[in-house]
Amino acid sequence: MAELNQIDLQALTRGEKRTWDAFVLAAAPLINAVVRRTLTSYRVGEDDVMDAAQDVFVRLCAQDFRLLKTYDPARAGLPTWLSVVARSCAIDHMRRRRQATEPIDDVPEAFLGVEDRHVEKLKIPEGLLTARQVLILKYLYDEERDVVEVARLLSVDAQTIRSTHHKALLRLRAHFREDDPGDGG
Amino acid sequence: MSTERRTPRSDKELWRSLASRPEGVPAAVSEMDLAAWLDGRLSEEAAAPIEAAVAADPVLRRAALDLADILGKQLPAAPGRMVVRARALVDFEVAREASGGGPFGKWLSGLRLFAGPRPALRQGVMAVAAVVVATGGFMVGGGLGKSLAQQRDDHSATESAYVKTIASNEVSAFFAGDGI
Numbered sequence: 001m002a003e004l005n006q007i008d009l010q011a012l013t014r015g016e017k018r019t020w021d022a023f024v025l026a027a028a029p030l031i032n033a034v035v036r037r038t039l040t041s042y043r044v045g046e047d048d049v050m051d052a053a054q055d056v057f058v059r060l061c062a063q064d065f066r067l068l069k070t071y072d073p074a075r076a077g078l079p080t081w082l083s084v085v086a087r088s089c090a091i092d093h094m095r096r097r098r099q100a101t102e103p104i105d106d107v108p109e110a111f112l113g114v115e116d117r118h119v120e121k122l123k124i125p126e127g128l129l130t131a132r133q134v135l136i137l138k139y140l141y142d143e144e145r146d147v148v149e150v151a152r153l154l155s156v157d158a159q160t161i162r163s164t165h166h167k168a169l170l171r172l173r174a175h176f177r178e179d180d181p182g183d184g185g
Numbered sequence: 186m187s188t189e190r191r192t193p194r195s196d197k198e199l200w201r202s203l204a205s206r207p208e209g210v211p212a213a214v215s216e217m218d219l220a221a222w223l224d225g226r227l228s229e230e231a232a233a234p235i236e237a238a239v240a241a242d243p244v245l246r247r248a249a250l251d252l253a254d255i256l257g258k259q260l261p262a263a264p265g266r267m268v269v270r271a272r273a274l275v276d277f278e279v280a281r282e283a284s285g286g287g288p289f290g291k292w293l294s295g296l297r298l299f300a301g302p303r304p305a306l307r308q309g310v311m312a313v314a315a316v317v318v319a320t321g322g323f324m325v326g327g328g329l330g331k332s333l334a335q336q337r338d339d340h341s342a343t344e345s346a347y348v349k350t351i352a353s354n355e356v357s358a359f360f361a362g363d364g365i
Contacts, residue, residue, distance in 0.1 A: 001256075020275040028263035028271065033255050038248075050267055057271040076220035083252045084216045084223070122203050131236040132229075138240050141200045145250065153253040155225035169196050172203070181193035 001030060001079040009073070013065040024057065030079055031056050034086040042094050052093040056086045128175055133168035136161055214238045214245070223252060 003026035011019040035053045042048075060068050071081055129137075132154075139150045147165075151158040173180055194202070214222075214235050221227050222235045239245050 015275055017275055021272050024268055024271040028268050029260040030255070032263035032267060033260045034252065037251050037255060050264070050270070053263075053267050054270050057274055061274050070217070072217060075217055076224045076226060080224045080252075080256060081217065081220040083256060084220045087248055087252065088216060124203050131233040131240060135236045135240040137200055138246060139250075141197050142243070143246055143250075149250060152257060153250055169199070172199060176199070178199055179193040181195055
């Protein structure tokens with residue numbers, strides 16, 4: 001992905017063929033990986049993957065490179081931005097074709113559970129937890145992800161995730177007057 | 186009044202007992218904002234609405250993890266066909282630069298019809314130019330009418346020669362036989 005960061009964006013958006021070719025060569029592995037990962041749940045064949053990837057490149061150069069011209073290098077790295085764009089394109093491509101399916105084993109248990117309507121869930125008051133605390137708790141408990149994965153996503157170390165998680169639970173327990181079990185859950 | 190002491194719930198049980206879905210629908214996250222957040226370039230304040238949106242959407246949560254995973258690893262090369270197809274999306278400039286265009290190409294370039302990557306427009310103009318050149322050359326060469334007339338004359342001559350040959354053969358055959 002270092003090659004992507006060396007692409008001359010001005011030449012690219014002017015439509016210079018050599019720059020476009022270099023850009024395609026540098027970006028194709030990333031776009032290929034993102035499209036394949038995004039389309040995993042759709043269980044598509046190789047032709048669909050190729051078509052979805054081509055859609056990404058079409059979107060990038062369409063209307064005189066309009067989308068590429070919106071990219072701001074001061075806000076995010078080109079590989080990161082391209083990966084987000086590729087994912088959006090892949091989803092749009094498949095929405096035009098079919099609905100997604102997902103093997104039941106890949107779905108976290110929390111999503112499959114049937115809500116006991118006899119038990120009313122307590123609402124978390126607004127402002128009790130920060131957005132990051134909620135996000136971390138959702139990843140750890142709703143998505144059942146491990147601390148290392150969440151740390152990599154948020155570009156922090158694992159100890160920061162554990163610390164944020166601990167503080168969030170302390171707030172929740174204090175608010176709802178829940179005793180700490182002592183073993184960290 | 187119960188004096189039984191409740192068993193403390195685990196962190197997971199406590200979280201699952203709470204309605205964590207926020208009220209209202211968080212604002213949509215732009216591709217640029219999501220990319221900036223993934224790169225860790227946002228301040229805590231700027232990141233908060235994006236994290237709220239990601240927290241509220243399980244699809245987006247999983248997507249964020251997937252993208253972070255992909256961006257952090259060495260990736261295999263893409264299929265060659267993918268690269269070839271994508272490169273073909275911008276195809277005219279290199280051909281024009283490589284050949285210099287020739288006199289005709291330079292003339293067309295002078296019309297500034299090929300500024301910018303609009304392959305459909307360029308191909309359309311080239312097609313029209315080809316028709317104009319072909320038509321002009323055809324008319325200079327005498328046109329369709331003359332050509333047809335010439336062909337007609339040639340065909341008539343050929344046909345006449347063929348008929349004469351058959352007639353001659355039949356006559357010969359007649360006289361070669363007993364003439365009845």
